Amino acid sequence: YKNRALLSRVRGQVCCSCCALGLLVRSEGRGCDAHQYLGYPCGHVFLTCCEEEEDLSQIPLRRKQKPRPTVLPRKENGGCSQQCSAVAGRVHCSCFPGFSLMADGRMCEDVDECATNTHSCRPRERCVNTVGSFVCELQVTCPAGYQLRNSVCEDVDECLVRTHNCGLGFVCENTVGSFMCKPKQKCISGFTQDSHGNCIDINECSSLDEPCGSGFNCINTVGSYSCQQKIIMCSNGYHASPNGAKCVDIDECQMGTHRCGVGQICHNLPGSYRCDCICLLSNSFSSILTDVNECWRYPGRLCAQTCENTPGSYHCSCTSGFSLAFDGKNCEDVNECDKKPCSQECANIYGSYQCYCRQGYFLKEDGHTCEDIDECSQSIGNLCAFKCVNVAGSYQCACPPHGYVMSANGHTCRDIDECTTGTHNCSFGQNCFNLxxxxxxxxxxxxxxxxxxxxxxxxxxxxxxxxxxxxxxxxRITYYQLSFQTNIIIPAQVFRIGPSPAYSGDHVVISITKGNEEGYFSTRKLNSFTGAVYLQRRVREPKDFQIDVEMKLLRQGTSTSFLARIYVFITSSTM
Structure with missing residues (x-):
């Protein structure tokens, strides 16, 4: 009776093990032909469980639909963990496909086909070990700004994971494959935003329709503009017109500024006037020969501007800004700009001239000299991302002497990837990491x-x-490299760690074993199988860290440790 009960118990354990193996093969999507290699009754039980339809919702599956490992009995017939046979009257233990016999000759352990290179995955596929078998996953390379998730490239939200480089005063906005830095506050009046969010000056003189009235010059300033009255040099007898565009004659007779005496009549002339006498003949027999004043007799008909009487004749002359024409009567405008009276630009006008300045300069009070505008010192917005250098008539943006190059917009600096361009000095056995x-x-x-x-x-x-x-x-020891800027918001989650693949019942313990003597980092357990590393203290200056993060995995009563050796580089946020 006792022998029969023992035999019944042993057969029950064998059936349990063979059924578990059949369920495993079916969950991996492999055929059930392996039953022909198993003896009776194991082959029959294997086939029954492999082909049996049961409620799959009751079988716990991982997120990536990989099989959950089956717990196999440790003690079987004859002390074998999987298969037992009699050879020459002695017990001989063997293992199922995908397992190998351990040194004790009884227990079976999983064969890691990926580590032993006994898998059949193709070059573009990645081997993932499973209990008793392996899975081939297609390797997908994602472009910058994307990450691989479930064999699909998904957009990385740089704003959410805080891998952007937006400076202070900017808000990160995620885009497909990248991100944008938008200023928190809009530019004040007189400034507008460029494509990088910088506030640049608006040139109202060119963007507005007649910002100043006639007779005024528009002078652009940083954040605004000013209207400067045109200065016209008019000669005696002339004054500037109301709009300041030309010189017009002064009517001294009408204004009462003439010097004609009593008994004289004032007659206005271009640029001057004349005084005519009222002559009375007291002796009808007198025959005194007197000079005829042609300028008085023919007012405005002999000379275009000024007529000067001479004994027996007359002479025409012109006021300042004009020269006597070849006919000796008319006056022609003189181009004063030929003598270069202005420090920069000169515009000839009728009877005078006007000085004006190029962009980036303003006209001084003397009306002739132009002086440079220092845009860097007068700027209210950020003209340059790093440094503004004033130059004659304008300004230039400069970048740090090493590690950066000026962008095409001339305002922002772009990082040089020394690792890609090959301008680093790393040795052959070293890896270059760009910052x-x-x-x-x-x-x-x-x-x-x-x-x-x-x-x-x-x-x-x-x-x-x-x-x-x-x-x-x-x-296992795995190396990682992380880079952040000094303006990162604290506390910041910088690293996550967990087993892959993860199974139900896993428990992890995360700790920093080296490199955290100053207490900049801390760990936190997110769930039973995931932990995270946080930067908990603000790093005010650029600094390099090397920390060792240990993960202890407790799985099915066995503890295994893994080490992540992480290089953390904190760079400046001024760019």
Whole structure:
């Protein structure tokens, strides 16, 4: 009776194990043909569970639809964990496909086909190990501004994850594949925004329709403009017209500014006047020969401007700004600009001239000299992202001497990627990591008892049985590089860590084991299988950190540790 009960219990355990294997094969989407390699009754149980339809909603699946590992019984018939057979009267243990027999000859452990390179994934596919098998995932390379999620490139919200470089006074707005920095406050009157959010001066003299009235020159200033009355140099007998455009004759007779005496009549002339006498003949027999004043007798008909009487004749002359024509009567306008009376630009006008200045200069009170406008000192908005340098008639924006180049707009500075352009000085065995305005040369070397499996990953080599330190060391060491600016809002989540793939029942413990002596960082557990690293203190000056973040994973009663060695670079936010 006791032997029969023991045999019944053993058969029940074998059936349980074979059924679990059938469920596993079915969940991976593989065929159920493997039953032909199993003996009876295991093959029959395997096939029944593999082909049986049951409510899949009751089977817990991971987010990426990968199979949950099946807990296999540790003790089977003859002490075997999976398969048992009799060879020469002795018990012989074997394992299912995808498992290998451990050194004790009884227990079976999963074969990592990805690590042992026994998988069949193609070059563009990534091997992901599963319990008893593996999965081939298509590798997708996403462009800048996107990240891979569920084999699909999704837009990265730089504003949400705080990887943007918007400075103080700007608000980050996410766009597809990138982001925009918009100023928190609009520009004040007299300024407008360029494409980068900078407040630049509006030239009202060119953008407004006649900002100043006639007779005035428009002078642009930073944030505004001024109207300067045109200065016309008129000769004696002339004054500027009401609109300041030309010189007009002064009617001294009408204004009463003449000097004609009693018994004289005032007659206005261009630029002057004459006094005519009222002559009476007292002796009809007198035959005195007197000079005839042609200028009085024929007013305004002999000379275009000024007539001067001479004994027996007359002489025509012109006022300032005019010269006597070849006919000796008419007056022609003199082009005073030929003598270059202005420091910059000269405009000839009828009877005079006008000085004016080029853009970036203003006309001084003497009406002739132009002086440079210092846009940098008068600027209310930010003309330049880094530094404004005043030059004659304008200004120029400058960038730091190293690590930046001027953008095409001439106002903002663009970071030079020394790693891409090859202008770094990293050695052959180092990795170049670009930063804002600089770069770093990093070495990813594996410690003793580790082998390098990728550019940034080290795997632990199998430990000796008596080496407890080796067994307690991290199974994997992975290197990461992060870059942030000094104006990052604190506290800021800078890193997340968790097992991949994650299974139900996983528990993690996150801690910083090295590099946090000044207490700039802290850790927080987000859920049972995810932890995060936070920057909790503000870093006011550019600073480099190297911190070791350890994750201890408790899975099915076994504890395993992993190490993330993170380089954190805090760069300046002035650009």
């Amino acid at each position: 804002q305005g600089s770069f770093r040369c990093l070495s990813f070397n594996c410690p003793a008892n580790y082998k390098k499996v990728s550019d940034t990953r080290c795997e632990r080599i199998s430990c000796p049985a008596n080496s407890l330190d080796c067994q307690n060391s991290p199974t």
